[in-house]
Amino acid sequence: LCEGAVANSFVTVVEVNSGVASMARHASTQPTDVELQILRVLWDDGPSTARHVHEALQGAKQTTYSTTVKMLSVMLDKGLVRRDEEASPHRYRAAVTRESAGKRLVKELVEKVYDGAAMSLVLQALKGAKASPEELAEARQLLDELEGK
Incomplete structure (x- = not known):
């Protein structure tokens, strides 16, 4: 500070x-x-x-x-x-939860950097960080849910 x-x-x-x-x-x-x-x-x-x-x-x-x-x-x-x-x-x-602060920051990042394309942020995050097998499985499950499988 x-x-x-x-x-x-x-x-x-x-x-x-x-x-x-x-x-x-x-x-x-x-x-x-x-x-x-x-x-x-x-x-x-x-x-x-x-x-x-x-x-x-x-x-x-x-x-x-x-x-x-x-x-x-x-x-x-x-x-x-x-x-x-x-x-x-x-x-x-x-007075704010970690989740709500995170959501606001991610939303702002998607708008400012990725022109509203959330998937671009997701892809960048997965490429730039070493995702664990558990995190990749969770991402697959989320994609399946979004696709309606």
Whole structure:
């Protein structure tokens, strides 16, 4: 995590109202890479304190504790996490499932990279990764189901 990641997690829009400029933040609902790292901690470990999230991230990202707290606050505003304020210290939990986040990211990837052709993504994934025999069998079963066999 870096300080710049916080700035990249939302778009700042300047609105001019009666000659006075005011700043409004419009958050993206899609998690950033850093937010996905935080979500992975929450998905894997369950409800966690900001301190636990910070310590879990230290293997992958060197950041300050205050940056982790700021990222959790941004994610709270975006609806990606929920905070239990009755617990002391506060505990954060993922407000989105791994599956729903994955579906949104895959949909965006299919649209942006493959012009809506989902099968192109599937073929690329199977070619680019070493699929296990079990994964290949699962893919065959899915194809059979889609073909109505």
